[in-house]
Amino acid sequence: xxxxxxxxxxxxxxxxxxxxxxxxxxxxxxxxxxxxxxxxxxxxxxxxxxxxxxxxxxxxxxxxxxxxxxxxxxxxxxxxxxxxxxxxxxxxxxxxxxxxxxxxxxxxxxxxxxxxxxxxxxxxxxxxxxxxxxxxxxxxxxxxxxxxxxxxxxxxxxxxxxxxxxxxxxxxxxxxxxxxxxxxxxxxxxxxxxxxxxxxxxxxxxxxxxxxxxxxxxxxxxxxxxxxxxxxxxxxxxxxxxxxxxxxxxxxxxxxxxxxxxxxxxxxxxxxxxxxxxxxxxxxxxxxxxxxxxxxxxxxxxxxxxxxxxxxxxxxxxxxxxxxxxxxxxxxxxxxxxxxxxxxxxxxxxxxxxxxxxxxxxxxxxxxxxxxxxxxxxxxxxxxxxxxxxxxxxxxxxxxxxxxxxxxxxxxxxxxxxxxxxxxxxxxxxxxxxxxxxxxxxxxxxxxxxxxxxxxxxxxxxxxxxxxxxxxxxxxxxxxxxxxxxxxxxxxxxxxxxxxxxxxxxxxxxxxxxxxxxxxxxxxxxxxxxxxxxxxxxxxxxxxxxxxxxxxxxxxxxxxxxxxxxxxxxxxxxxxxxxxxxxxxxxxxxxxxxxxxxxxxxxxxxxxxxxxxxxxxxxxxx
Amino acid sequence: xxxxxxxxxxxxxxxxxxxxxxxxxxxxxxxxxxxxxxxxxxxxxxxxxxxxxxxxxxxxxxxxxxxxxxxxxxxxxxxxxxxxxxxxxxxxxxxxxxxxxxxxxxxxxxxxxxxxxxxxxxxxxxxxxxxxxxxxxxxxxxxxxxxxxxxxxxxxxxxxxxxxxxxxxxxxxxxxx
Numbered sequence: 001x002x003x004x005x006x007x008x009x010x011x012x013x014x015x016x017x018x019x020x021x022x023x024x025x026x027x028x029x030x031x032x033x034x035x036x037x038x039x040x041x042x043x044x045x046x047x048x049x050x051x052x053x054x055x056x057x058x059x060x061x062x063x064x065x066x067x068x069x070x071x072x073x074x075x076x077x078x079x080x081x082x083x084x085x086x087x088x089x090x091x092x093x094x095x096x097x098x099x100x101x102x103x104x105x106x107x108x109x110x111x112x113x114x115x116x117x118x119x120x121x122x123x124x125x126x127x128x129x130x131x132x133x134x135x136x137x138x139x140x141x142x143x144x145x146x147x148x149x150x151x152x153x154x155x156x157x158x159x160x161x162x163x164x165x166x167x168x169x170x171x172x173x174x175x176x177x178x179x180x181x182x183x184x185x186x187x188x189x190x191x192x193x194x195x196x197x198x199x200x201x202x203x204x205x206x207x208x209x210x211x212x213x214x215x216x217x218x219x220x221x222x223x224x225x226x227x228x229x230x231x232x233x234x235x236x237x238x239x240x241x242x243x244x245x246x247x248x249x250x251x252x253x254x255x256x257x258x259x260x261x262x263x264x265x266x267x268x269x270x271x272x273x274x275x276x277x278x279x280x281x282x283x284x285x286x287x288x289x290x291x292x293x294x295x296x297x298x299x300x301x302x303x304x305x306x307x308x309x310x311x312x313x314x315x316x317x318x319x320x321x322x323x324x325x326x327x328x329x330x331x332x333x334x335x336x337x338x339x340x341x342x343x344x345x346x347x348x349x350x351x352x353x354x355x356x357x358x359x360x361x362x363x364x365x366x367x368x369x370x371x372x373x374x375x376x377x378x379x380x381x382x383x384x385x386x387x388x389x390x391x392x393x394x395x396x397x398x399x400x401x402x403x404x405x406x407x408x409x410x411x412x413x414x415x416x417x418x419x420x421x422x423x424x425x426x427x428x429x430x431x432x433x434x435x436x437x438x439x440x441x442x443x444x445x446x447x448x449x450x451x452x453x454x455x456x457x458x459x460x461x462x463x464x465x466x467x468x469x470x471x472x473x474x475x476x477x478x479x480x481x482x483x484x485x486x487x488x489x490x491x492x493x494x495x496x497x498x499x500x501x502x503x504x505x506x507x508x509x510x511x512x513x514x515x516x517x518x519x520x521x522x523x524x525x526x527x528x529x530x531x532x533x534x535x536x537x538x539x540x541x542x543x544x545x546x547x548x549x550x551x552x553x554x555x556x557x558x559x560x561x562x563x564x565x566x567x568x569x570x571x572x573x574x575x576x577x578x579x580x581x582x583x584x585x586x587x588x589x590x591x592x593x594x595x596x597x598x599x600x601x602x603x604x605x606x607x608x609x610x611x612x613x614x615x616x617x618x619x620x621x622x
Numbered sequence: 623x624x625x626x627x628x629x630x631x632x633x634x635x636x637x638x639x640x641x642x643x644x645x646x647x648x649x650x651x652x653x654x655x656x657x658x659x660x661x662x663x664x665x666x667x668x669x670x671x672x673x674x675x676x677x678x679x680x681x682x683x684x685x686x687x688x689x690x691x692x693x694x695x696x697x698x699x700x701x702x703x704x705x706x707x708x709x710x711x712x713x714x715x716x717x718x719x720x721x722x723x724x725x726x727x728x729x730x731x732x733x734x735x736x737x738x739x740x741x742x743x744x745x746x747x748x749x750x751x752x753x754x755x756x757x758x759x760x761x762x763x764x765x766x767x768x769x770x771x772x773x774x775x776x777x778x779x780x781x782x783x784x785x786x787x788x789x790x791x792x793x794x795x796x797x798x799x
Contacts, residue, residue: 149666150665179666221653223657319798320795323791376662380666381665382665391660393656393660418683418686418687419683420679420683421683421684422680478676478680481660481661481662546666593668596670600670601674604658604659604674607658608634608655608678610658611654611655611657611658
């Protein structure tokens with residue numbers, strides 16, 4: 001056992017200590033957590049040495065919650081309370097979810113996101129996902145021996161705004177600060193590209209348990225530029241299992257199975273599918289609770305035949321992504337395969353045929369996303385070393401727009417725009433004296449609003465009465481580096497600014513999250529105040545450290561007065577951080593932020609100037 | 623935003639203010655600027671830095687988009703020169719051009735209705751060739767002759783062509799699904 005080190009009182013153990021950060025692959029069937037240790041990304045294992053955590057959560061009648069292998073073992077006996085593949089429900093209504101009829105859950109079809117009735121009450125998919133994230137957070141904290149600065153959580157590139165927001169909400173519930181939501185294929189490209197010093201255009205084919213992504217990236221001198229992305233947020237390895245499950249039912253000629261039997265057969269179908277990636281045939285042998293017996297053999301060719309349409313279904317997005325990137329299949333230098341489902345030989349054959357080259361399978365398709373996320377988390381947390389000089393330029397997968405007259409979509413931000421991005425559009429009134437306007441924000445490529453995903457509705461009130469067509473209402477969209485949208489609207493001609501309330505159609509309101517946080521904290525027997533205090537203290541110390549570093553580096557940009565004000569604010573905040581009032585610390589952080597606002601602006605302008613200066617020198621040298 | 627509003631995108635990217643473009647230099651400058659301002663470089667810093675980083679990175683991406691696309695770049699140059707290219711306020715197009723547009727449009731409609739993918743792809747290529755010719759006119763007008771009135775007219779023609787190209791792409795997409 002390693003000896004624990006104790007620093008001298010009042011001294012920091014390490015002046016520039018390594019900030020603990022992790023990458024999390026929150027998968028449909030399995031989840032992983034990874035970190036960078038001594039410069040190398042590694043997946044963290046549980047106490048029994050397993051790295052993969054089945055994304056399964058069981059709510060028990062006694063109020064306890066099981067996550068992972070233990071929950072998975074109960075899925076056939078307690079199917080209703082054991083939630084598998086919850087990722088399929090994130091940011092989704094009941095009508096959006098495929099195969100609900102064969103799922104053993106008790107759904108509550110409320111407006112917005114679907115919910116599940118369990119023995120512990122109604123649960124949102126966000127809460128279920130938060131249990132998985134909490135388990136991984138605890139594993140990481142136990143393994144790394146400290147509190148995490150934050151996590152990079154991966155999402156399918158083709159996830160829309162509602163699904164991304166739901167993922168971020170789940171992290172918040174799990175007490176995990178999110179450094180970035182990172183697209184899964186981009187994370188894989190980072191891990192692959194850095195390990196192989198790859199340059200050129202690559203395609204990442206990512207078929208996970210429940211989602212499919214295809215991203216085209218250009219790798220050049222440390223820049224990972226996503227040229228285009230496409231996919232299907234409801235297509236994955238689960239669908240191959242489901243097809244085999246239906247085939248087994250049909251072939252065995254048994255009566256419609258009970259919920260428990262259905263789950264048992266689905267598990268057998270998955271085992272058979274996995275076996276067929278290494279063997280020519282697999283046996284399915286199950287004793288049903290009805291007394292019937294299923295005893296079948298399925299060959300690799302039969303399986304390939306019955307799932308051919310699913311493989312074909314992935315090629316549509318591949319073609320579209322290539323077209324959006326303006327490239328032909330033979331211009332792609334390599335195809336990186338990601339996701340356990342890409343182990344199926346007939347998928348590898350189809351991809352080899354399409355691109356005219358064997359896909360790259362020299363990395364673990366289950367782990368590569370988590371490893372890439374860990375590398376990115378490490379630099380985002382501030383542990384960047386000189387050799388970690390890479391940059392990710394990612395895109396928005398689906399166009400964003402507004403509903404206009406006649407239920408048509410007006411695109412404001414087109415798909416595959418590089419993030420972050422902002423765009424504004426002007427609208428006007430339809431009637432004389434109109435004082436309010438209703439907006440409907442949607443995401444998708446289709447012309448009709450009803451064919452796109454509804455993201456939010458909001459109203460702009462207090463428009464001064466004018467004749468029709470005279471008002472000028474400017475609606476601004478901003479999409480941040482996580483791919484999340486915020487919308488603002490104002491009336492320009494009168495200078496009147498009206499407030500905007502955005503109601504997410506598929507998200508959770510802040511009140512709902514606050515309520516879940518409260519009940520979650522009570523459940524865990526944790527002290528919410530202690531947690532809030534700790535969070536603010538960490539944030540306060542972080543802000544002080546960042547400010548002091550900035551002064552050390554660019555202090556010349558400050559006047560003596562400014563410098564004195566900032567130093568005073570730092571001293572105040574430091575004093576507050578040693579206290580017990582988290583609200584006071586928050587206000588101290590805000591005060592320091594105000595004091596450094598002008599300084600921060602000048603520093604950024606300066607770094608841009610020096611970037612350009614460097615660029616021009618290079619040009620002259622040619 | 624404390625961004626200097628008088629600084630145009632050509633200056634921001636360190637490129638000459640003209641239509642002819644060194645694409646490699648534009649991309650190198652884009653990468654260089656983003657490596658300074660991208661939110662990933664500020665994820666561990668206070669919110670005030672994060673916010674400013676997002677504003678700058680947004681502006682840099684917008685500049686890259688405008689300078690990269692020939693039509694957007696030409697429109698931007700005219701805007702900087704104080705010439706209005708808005709279609710709504712300037713709809714006088716030559717009858718020959720409008721005739722030509724109608725013919726293109728009919729051809730696209732027919733191919734779309736008949737579901738002829740090959741025909742649509744041919745139209746796509748013919749239109750691309752045509753657009754290249756129009757763009758070389760534009761380069762002369764903007765960079766050599768400095769005839770902004772003529773350039774504005776050419777820009778409007780390119781806008782028609784661009785729209786048509788989009789319609790063909792959408793028709794192709796719809797036929798595939």
